[in-house]
Amino acid sequence: MEVDVAIVGAGFTGLWTAYYLARAEPGLRIAVCEAESAGFGASGRNGGWCSALFPASLTSLESLSDRASALAHHRAMRASVDEVGRVLAEESIDAHFTRGGTISLIRGPAQLARARAEVAAARSWGCAEDELQLLDAGAAVEMLAGSSVHGATYTPDCAAIHPLRLVRGLADSVERLGVRLFEHTPVLAIGPGRLSTPSGVVRADTVVRATEGYTADLPGERRRLVPIYSLVIATEPLGPDLWARIGLRRRETFTDFRHLLVYGQRTADDRIVFGGRGAPYHFGSGIRTAYDRDERVFRRLREALVELLPMLADTTVTHAWGGCLGVPRDWCASVGLDRGTGVAWAGGYVGDGVSTTNLAGRTLRDLVLGRESDLVRLPWVDHRSPRWEPEPLRWIGVNAGLRAMAAADVEERLTGRPSRIAGLVSPLVG
Known part of the structure; x- marks a missing residue:
């Protein structure tokens, strides 16, 4: 099969990307391949916060660019909460969206x-x-x-939502726009201009990796995201x-x-x-x-x-x-497009993905279509996080960090003072 854009993963990232591309260019041939059903992963199972939270701090974003760009990113995250609500209303998706903060x-x-x-x-x-x-x-x-x-x-920058209603409604919307959604179609490998499935090869000008927590199952990606x-x-x-x-x-x-x-x-x-x-x-x-x-x-x-x-x-x-x-290893989500290979990506949301995926989808739209928008100049665009340590260091470090943060909470309840443990391990566990 040949398409213009092939997207791997029918969670929020993949579906928002397909939605905005189809809205912008109705004639674009778009296919989304999903190993399970749309929303099977974190998109359908989360706690329902559509917030302006971003996993990296403003100081971290400033270090990637400058102060003005970091603030622009913050404004874009706040606007993303409203944008999700706007699309839900426009597409008549009843996801129980209520902006209570x-x-x-x-x-x-x-x-x-x-x-x-x-x-x-x-x-x-x-x-x-x-x-x-x-x-x-x-x-x-x-x-x-x-x-x-x-x-x-x-x-005030948060809305409570029903995540599965949102993701399934979004899946229905993209199909109405002409996007081809292939559920129960696992992707075995991603490469320039192609992705491989058990049923055959999908060829595309642009391939988008939108696999978030499941990225580790792809060949060569074991240390990309934990x-x-x-x-x-x-x-x-x-x-x-x-x-x-x-x-x-x-x-x-x-x-x-x-x-x-x-x-x-x-x-x-x-x-x-x-x-x-x-x-x-x-x-x-x-x-x-x-x-x-x-x-x-x-x-x-x-x-x-x-x-x-x-x-x-x-x-x-x-x-x-x-x-x-x-x-990701540096706790900073990213979105980007390698124009040499035609492979795009977005992810590493650390649990702050309900609204961040919307921003990612609009950003990928502009990157794929070659638009010089304000979104493609935000500091997370084309950011490359370092890879995680090999095992067993990864297993030891992550689990020790999680245990230490639990111990820090106990320490603070007993002493009433800020935990020294937390200060030492917080860079590892966000």
């Missing part, structure tokens, strides 16, 4: 120090209170009645009396300032979806269906949720799942 609870003196430093850093970049606000304890509890709350930060598992639980629907006690009246997404990340949202049907890191990295960048579930991590997530919101002690967890996300 994000509250990050401060639950101890050490967390308070980090929150103040984060707000001070934001102010140094010109971010005003309408982007990031420091709340006192009373205002924080009014928004989310967590335990041991000392305050919170709040940003697949890290993030696991999620969901409660039964909660009644109005319980929600009156909890808060989240605008469907704010929520987290706190612990080191080992947790994330949550109130769903449109009044459940709490709550996830976090803590599952081990598997030797050799291993990816298995069995890794999607870890009962010990599920138990810890429920314990963490009840510790955060004690009123949920008698609430039943009805669903639990997991999946892998892609982590």
Whole structure:
């Protein structure tokens, strides 16, 4: 088969890229090959945050370019949240998009120090209170009645979504635009002008790798991105009396300032979806269906949720799942096109991909079509992250880092002071 653009992976990155290319050039021949079904990976399994978060800091982005470019990237991420909402409305995709923002609870003196430093850093970049606000304890509890709350930060730049509804709706939209979507068609190898599948070779002027956490399964890509598992639980629907006690009246997404990340949202049907890191990295960048579930991590997530919101002690967890996300060695997502080979890529979102993939899709559109837009001048374009260390160093380092961050949270709860452990290992685990 011959096409103009062949895309590997029908998650958010691949589908957004196909969508914007088909909108821009209706006659373009586009094929998307997916090993499973559209949204099978992180795109359909995440915690439903469509946020302006980017895995690399503004300081890191500045080091790739300059201050003005870093700020342009920040503005582009904020705009991407609105762009996702715009497309959902235009395409009549009911993904339960509600822009309630994000509250990050401060639950101890050490967390308070980090929150103040984060707000001070934001102010140094010109971010005003309408982007990031420091709340006192009373205002924080009014928004989310967590335990041991000392305050919170709040940003409006996040929408809660139903990720699988979004990705399946996007798949339907691209097919209506004439994109050929081949599900259950694994790609065995990617090369200049071609990709190989069990059914034959697809030839294309441009090949786009949009495989994120599954990149490690491609030949020669084992050390490109580390697949890290993030696991999620969901409660039964909660009644109005319980929600009156909890808060989240605008469907704010929520987290706190612990080191080992947790994330949550109130769903449109009044459940709490709550996830976090803590599952081990598997030797050799291993990816298995069995890794999607870890009962010990599920138990810890429920314990963490009840510790955060004690009123949920008698609430039943009805669903639990997991999946892998892609982590580059320098924690900086990237997008690019090698014009010599015609191979393009995007990924390395470290779990911040729901909106970042949208920005990637629009950027790949402009790169593939040769457009000189503001998007193709952002600092993550054509960035090349270093490769991860070979095994067993990769296994030792990543898992030691994850354990150390969990230990840092325990240390801070006991001492009330910022953890020294966290300062040493945070460059490794983001």
